Amino acid sequence: MRTPLSVAARANVQPFAVMDILQRVAELRAAGRDVISLCAGEPSGGAPGAVSARAAQIHASGLPLTYTPTLGILELRQAIAGHYQRWYGMELSANNVAVTTGSSGAFMLLFLAAFNPGDKVALARPGYPAYKNILKALGIEVIELDAGSESHFQPTPELLDAAVQEHGPLAGLVLASPANPTGTMVTRAELEALSAWCGDHGVRLISDEIYHGITYPAPGAADPKGVCAWELDRSGAVISSFSKYWGMTGWRLGWALVPDDLIQAVDALAGNVALCPPAPAQMAAIEAFSEQSYAEADAFVAEFSRTRDYVLGKVAALGWSDAAPADGAFYFYATLGSAKGTFTSSEQYCVALLESEGVALVPGDDFDGVGGSATVRLSFAAGYDAVCEALARIERFQAANA
Numbered sequence: 581m582r583t584p585l586s587v588a589a590r591a592n593v594q595p596f597a598v599m600d601i602l603q604r605v606a607e608l609r610a611a612g613r614d615v616i617s618l619c620a621g622e623p624s625g626g627a628p629g630a631v632s633a634r635a636a637q638i639h640a641s642g643l644p645l646t647y648t649p650t651l652g653i654l655e656l657r658q659a660i661a662g663h664y665q666r667w668y669g670m671e672l673s674a675n676n677v678a679v680t681t682g683s684s685g686a687f688m689l690l691f692l693a694a695f696n697p698g699d700k701v702a703l704a705r706p707g708y709p710a711y712k713n714i715l716k717a718l719g720i721e722v723i724e725l726d727a728g729s730e731s732h733f734q735p736t737p738e739l740l741d742a743a744v745q746e747h748g749p750l751a752g753l754v755l756a757s758p759a760n761p762t763g764t765m766v767t768r769a770e771l772e773a774l775s776a777w778c779g780d781h782g783v784r785l786i787s788d789e790i791y792h793g794i795t796y797p798a799p800g801a802a803d804p805k806g807v808c809a810w811e812l813d814r815s816g817a818v819i820s821s822f823s824k825y826w827g828m829t830g831w832r833l834g835w836a837l838v839p840d841d842l843i844q845a846v847d848a849l850a851g852n853v854a855l856c857p858p859a860p861a862q863m864a865a866i867e868a869f870s871e872q873s874y875a876e877a878d879a880f881v882a883e884f885s886r887t888r889d890y891v892l893g894k895v896a897a898l899g900w901s902d903a904a905p906a907d908g909a910f911y912f913y914a915t916l917g918s919a920k921g922t923f924t925s926s927e928q929y930c931v932a933l934l935e936s937e938g939v940a941l942v943p944g945d946d947f948d949g950v951g952g953s954a955t956v957r958l959s960f961a962a963g964y965d966a967v968c969e970a971l972a973r974i975e976r977f978q979a980a981n982a
Contacts, residue, residue: 593713597946601930605940615938616970617962621760621910623827624963625880628873631828635864645859650851652679652835656862659869660835666869667792668808676838678846681857683790683821683834687714689853690817690836693845694784695720699751702743704735706913706948706955708760708788723747726950733762733904733913734770737777744781753778756788757806758795758908761947761957765795765907768807775812785809785816790834793825793877795908796885806908815839824909825877826868831861884910887960887967894971899978900956910961913944915954921981925953932981937973 601619608615626632638645651657657674664670680686687710695701697719703711704727712722725739735755744750755774757765766774778785787809797804810818814837821834838846850856867873891912895903903914916926923929926943934940944955960967 590717590719593717594709594946596709596713598942601934601940601942604934608934608938613938615934615940616966616973617940618958618960618967618970619940619942621824621959621961622829623824623880623884623910623961624966625827625876627828627831628826628868628870628876630867630870630872631826631864634867635860638860638863648856648859648862650847650856652677652857653862656866657835659866663869664808664810664837667805668811670808670811672810672837676840676843678836678838678843678850679857679862680834680836680850681854682823682832683788683819684710684714685832685850685854685857686819686821686834686836687711687786687788689846689849690786690819690838690842691715691718691720692849693842694786694817695751700747700749701752701754702735702740702750702783703754704733704756704759705950706733706761706944706952707754708756709946711754711756711788720751721747723750724949729902729904732766733759733764734766735774736770737773740774740777740781740783750781750783752784752786754786754788755809756791758791760791760909761911761913761942761944762904763791763906763909763911763913764904765806768803771807771809772812775809775816778816779813785813787816787818789818790821791824791909792820794881794884794910796888796906810837815841817842822865822868825881826873827877827880828861828865828868831858831865833857833861833865883964884960887964888912890964890968891958891960891971897975898971902955910959912958912960913947913955914958916956917954919978920954921978923981926956927953930956933974933977937977939970939973939977 605615605617657677660677661674700721702723705724715722723743725735727733792806818837822828899919900914901917930941930943942957944952
């Protein structure tokens with residue numbers, strides 16, 4: 581009799597519900613249904629024209645697409661360093677830039693390099709589920725901070741103090757600004773306070789800044805693109821990506837700003853885990869930093885802003901409550917409240933909405949295992965017209981199920 585095999589305990593993480601919803605969207609569309617997907621954080625415009633044109637040239641040229649240096653080609657690392665000078669007035673060495681296979685690859689490498697199994701790492705709840713799932717798979721204890729509307733859905737030194745008192749010393753803090761699913765941001769003063777707290781307590785700050793540039797500041801705001809954590813302290817790590825501001829989700833290309841004490845470890849880990857990021861994507865992505873590409877990306881941000889204004893103007897008609905203010909990114913996160921109607925959870929609501937009206941939202945359970953069954957996330961990255969039509973369908977659906 582054969583000895584039964586087992587699955588590693590570390591693999592026991594929650595699946596990302598967004599991917600299951602996208603699969604159902606694909607099935608419905610294949611069956612001829614008109615479906616509007618407001619579930620994925622995927623800009624509808626795609627890559628800037630100069631990036632796509634360069635990619636076409638690369639593939640048409642017959643150039644051999646061989647392995648690149650583990651942390652990316654030098655030209656791209658230098659271009660990323662130049663981007664930080666442009667947006668933040670910040671000098672940094674290309675040696676501290678690690679190009680990765682998406683921001684997901686950067687999180688894996690930084691978590692492996694910075695934390696040991698059994699370490700405690702704090703993050704806000706609600707929050708992006710992959711942080712928690714990757715950390716847990718690596719044997720790291722996740723400490724969730726109950727960051728509701730009273731703290732702008734973001735961590736605070738007070739929440740961190742309470743976490744230490746309850747759970748003991750922390751090794752890390754994962755911060756996202758703008759955040760997924762709420763779109764909320766920390767101000768410079770708030771980031772200074774968090775950075776100082778981390779420095780005082782020996783905590784490594786991992787700052788997720790992939791939505792920088794997709795922001796909706798007041799006229800004359802001091803930090804219109806967002807505040808980079810490395811402007812304040814370079815002992816932590818910054819993670820970013822080409823996926824959001826530049827609309828290059830499928831290119832699977834991100835990067836990290838890696839502090840000196842971790843760069844050797846990240847280099848060694850990257851070489852073993854992935855060898856290198858995708859070569860053609862790296863070569864083409866240099867064009868993302870051209871004037872034309874910045875202008876195209878900013879035009880899409882302006883469209884996001886117009887769509888956001890429309891969504892926020894429909895809150896009363898939708899009857900949703902406790903909405904996050906969507907300072908940045910392209911998400912609207914709120915509690916369904918009485919709009920949930922006859923359904924007992926946001927998951928039931930979202931399933932019925934998709935099947936009956938062809939509108940895909942994400943139930944909040946993905947982002948908040950405590951209160952998420954009452955919330956939903958709407959992505960307005962699909963574009964103004966699509967969102968307007970989707971909201972009309974949602975109002976019709978809610979009226980029929982009140």
